[in-house]
Amino acid sequence: MTRAAPPRRLAELGLSSERVLMKDKEPGSFEREVAELEERLLPTTLEKAVSWAQTKSMWPDTFGLACCAIEMMSIVSARYDIARFGMEAFRASPRQADLLIVSGRVSHKMAAPLRQIYDQMLEPKWVIAMGACASSGGMFNNYAVLQGVDRIVPVDIHVPGCPPRPEALMEGIVRLHEKVRAGVPPAYEFRRVAT
């Protein structure tokens, strides 16, 4: 069965992050990374079904670190309610979690436990770096804070903001679902941990 020509741009696959939607600019760094996985981007119907199912019940791991955790807690409240996406239970143990939302600044002392919890999660697993501090150390550019979670765990989605609104986090979750449905493998498969 010959596959149709792979799609030229990720936007055609339904991913709609701000940078991906800028079609007139040259492909962003994520598109270049994914470019090598061309053959994987056209999922067969079975792969489509599996990835669809995966997005329907991603259970996040409770990993609230700092002020972003307060915003993360509010997405399970009645007003925003991510149960609608099938994520109604914040599992305490990594064994039963699929998604790790790192929300808040990660100090160097907390980096080891974070990595351990990530390793204990079962594949397929995804990571959302919520907030400026998780994505890049934010304004805490100092000796105590890890300058970006992607130094110790491969990150799928970076949600900017300090703290990002609950809707912004949900937008991140929606982008993650689009990515999974498009067949893009989780980060640990094509991204070594950023040195």
Place this chain on the structure above:
Amino acid sequence: MSAPPEQVTITIDDRSVSVPKGTGLVESALQAGIEIPVFCYEPRLGPPLGACRMCLVEIEGLPKLQAACTLSAQDGMVVRTSATSAQAADGQEGVLEFILLNHPLDCPDCDKGGECPLQDLTLRYGPGTSRMVVQKRTFDKPIPISPLIALDRERCILCYRCTRFSEQVAEDGQLVALNRGASSIIATFEDEPYRAHFSGNVIDLCPVGALTSTVYRFRARPWEIQNVPTVCAMCPVGCNVWATTREGKVARVLARNHPEVDGGWLCDKGRFAHDHLRAADRLTEPIRRIRMRGLVAVPWEEALDAADEGLRAAGASVCVAFSGGETVEQADALSRLVRQGLGADVALLPDDPDPALDAFRAPLAAIRSANVCLVVGDEPVLERAPIVDLWLRAARRGGAEVVTVGPAGAIAAPPGSAAAICAALAASSPPEELRELARDLREADRVALVWSGDDDTGGRHLAGLAAALELGEGSGAYFLPRTPNGRGVAQAWRAAGDGRGIDPSGDEALGALIVSGDEALRDTRVVALADRARFVLTTAMFMNEAAGQSHVILPGTGYLERDGTVVNLEGRSQRLRRTVEPPGWDELAFFAQLARRFGVDVDPWTRAGVDELAALPARSGTAPVVAAPAARGPQRAAGAGGDFELVRYRALFSGAAVERVPQLAFQRPAAEVELPGGDASRLHIATGERVVLRSGEVSRELAARVNRRLAPGVARVAEEHADGLADSVRIEKA
């Protein structure tokens, strides 16, 4: 020393402080911990001017506000600055309002933003808002008064610091204030560029954004840079500088006042030539000559193995050609590799100043307080060590008698006769034209002797003369070496083993030649040696045909990329700090690893603990016995039939670095020959006419320039325009 100066006590803002008599009010306030704001007051420019009126203070007994900068402390004076006197505060606010009247609202555009004294003082002393409603006066801007400096007359607050520098410090008189009163403007003559060796200092002096550097234009803001204290290693003076870096690249070089070495001034080469680090044709990775494929870029490890193998094959027949720009640590690593590792003993040292001169070592600032200054040698001091020329001018302004004896000196002397002059002056009965100078030298209690020429034995002749004159503590003798760290390299070579580096003049094949630095590549002797050497290892910043013949070429580092110490012409060892990362390994790391392969342990890290403002080591050694008077230089026939004695000088603005900075192109020596006034009129040659210089079969056509200070029968040309010409040439109109 005279008795300690009499102390006077004055009270400033109800704080009494005792200062030596005669110190200015601004300094005494500073000593009392009070800041009196100034714009035009700059002690290094000479007497205070009192142009900007920013330093207004109230003095008891004087009805009106006084300019503190022009007053000196008197006993029992009671001074109130704007902190305690409403009248003074009101006066300062008014002065700032007048200054800001026509000042453009340029702060976001202006390069000085963030480091502008006008911004700071207006914040602390100025009016909150502006009452100016009328249209501000405008000029067209920016006016490039030279490819290096951009002038903005709207921002100028007429503090005259730049014109005072040009007229009273550098004495080139090219930057002047035209017109009168409120319509005064700063300008050069017609539209000629500000062509002088020290033009860059006006940028540092300007308290506003009127004079800004075109090299640094819009490159960075003060909160985006790091300033690294280091030393400029482009000439033997070793001025202390701040290297400003942004994002891993050198953005500008600023003066870092060392009162004994540079007095806070920099020459334009040291200030603006840093951009050669960014040149496009810079070597970034090692290159190796492979038999079939010519020159190929190779990783560092492979270059290390190639060098190891090449040197091992050469055995003991190895020669090292230093360029004098290396740090002491680099020279030490290379010397110990060659002398202890390979057992060879041959080196080409560009400078080998005689240690005898250390008995008369003195800081450069001692020149300013000398009574008589003697300059001998063929090369102009301005081109060889520019800051020394500033010190000599400061001495002349201080009333000293500065006498140049040489082809272009006040007392004419044929080229190459510097040693003979020293001997003659040291003798008991000097020849007729030197008798009066010799008497002044003996009677003066503080003397400065400067040897500015290529002859390495100059140190000994100068030391002989200094011994004959029994120079005391306040005097000093300075030999101007040709290269920035010639002394340090020679000391490192000699410390690595015994036996002096000899010049391998023989023509038998040479096992290996190590050429260190771009300057060595330009030396004709080194190129000749390279032809005879089986293996040539070169470190160079830029690729040129000379480097092309070598087997392994390593990318060299600029002085801003090195960590180490350099020894300047006074013998002061100063610290070079690394401001930006070199493209690859630096020479010290490479030669340390290479030396370890030959069993010599070299520490690749510099351990020098020299502090910020390095001090001059004490005098050492005894003066040599007075050298026998050398025969006077052969009395060359004065330019009888139109043939002249050719004097070459190495222009300051020459060399690989200056050629790669486009803004400095206008300062490079013009293709011209300087002719003495008498001979020029005799041959009917006027300034600007084309003349042909002929010696043997080589002939060159240059423009003529009449220089009335040249001795008869002498023609002077910059070295880069006179290659191939012999020492005596015949000059005719083209």
Place this chain on the structure above:
Amino acid sequence: MSELRDEIHAVARRYPARRSAVIPALRLAQERYGWLPPEAFREVAAALDLTPAYCKSVASFYDMFHLEPVGAHTVEICTNVSCALVGAQRTLEAFERELGIRAGETTRDGAVSLRTIECAGGCGWGPVVAVDHRYREPVRPEDVPAIVGELRRTTGGA
């Protein structure tokens, strides 16, 4: 032109420092050129071993040194307080009508240049007008045609 250099040398000998001889040297140059073109500055600077920029800074300070070409004759009208009170403005307007130029300009044929100056020192005698540096007091508007006619006759200009 070398006599200018010799004249300047002669003048310079009377002064202790060469900088003090700049103003007389500039006056000699102005008499020779009529005004001070760049070559004048270069010659004065060469003769006194200074820089042309320095000489121009001195010349541009003083009102009497002309940095632009001026007419063969100069008419300078004092418009300071005392002369203004006795009608210097009307005299100026009379000159402007007569010569057909405004103050600060030179007639097209380069014959006469008209200029207003500050106090000329003849405050007691009505509007002071310096014609070729010779004072004429008082100059009423009606005397103007005579003066202009006399100037035109001497140069035979338009």
Place this chain on the structure above:
Amino acid sequence: MQNPFEGAKGFAVTLGQIFRKPITQQYPEYKRPVYPRFRGRHRLHRHENGLEKCVGCSLCAAACPSDCIRVVAAENSPGNRVSPGERYARIYEINLSRCIFCGYCELACPFDAITLGNEFELSEYSRDDLIYTKDMLLRPPTKTMPVADRDLYDTPDPVWKRES
């Protein structure tokens, strides 16, 4: 024994909720309008004649608490005039992964060249995509957010928002 009616009052409140409309906002479909002065994605503005307002003075970089703005200025030449005056920003980058959206850059800007818009849906798949270059900041955002009606709120819009 506790008075049984106490518990009933509590349950009454709970049971009462059944008949109320749920307050859940179906996020992706319904996006709640943001307040007009919400600080979201930055925008660089242009004058009417198309010249950029930003002159590259980098005061915003100085004001930024997390140093996430990089400005490299250059000189306008007659041939290539990008902004009024002598200076323009050759490189203007904001690293949104470090930005805390405090709005200090908007306050510091002397020319009202940069303002914070209302869009906050900026999640990206890779950290480098969060570095917004000048042309990304100059163009209008691709995904726009509904904004609450301005005159519902008495505090007037700051002047730099109205004109830019």
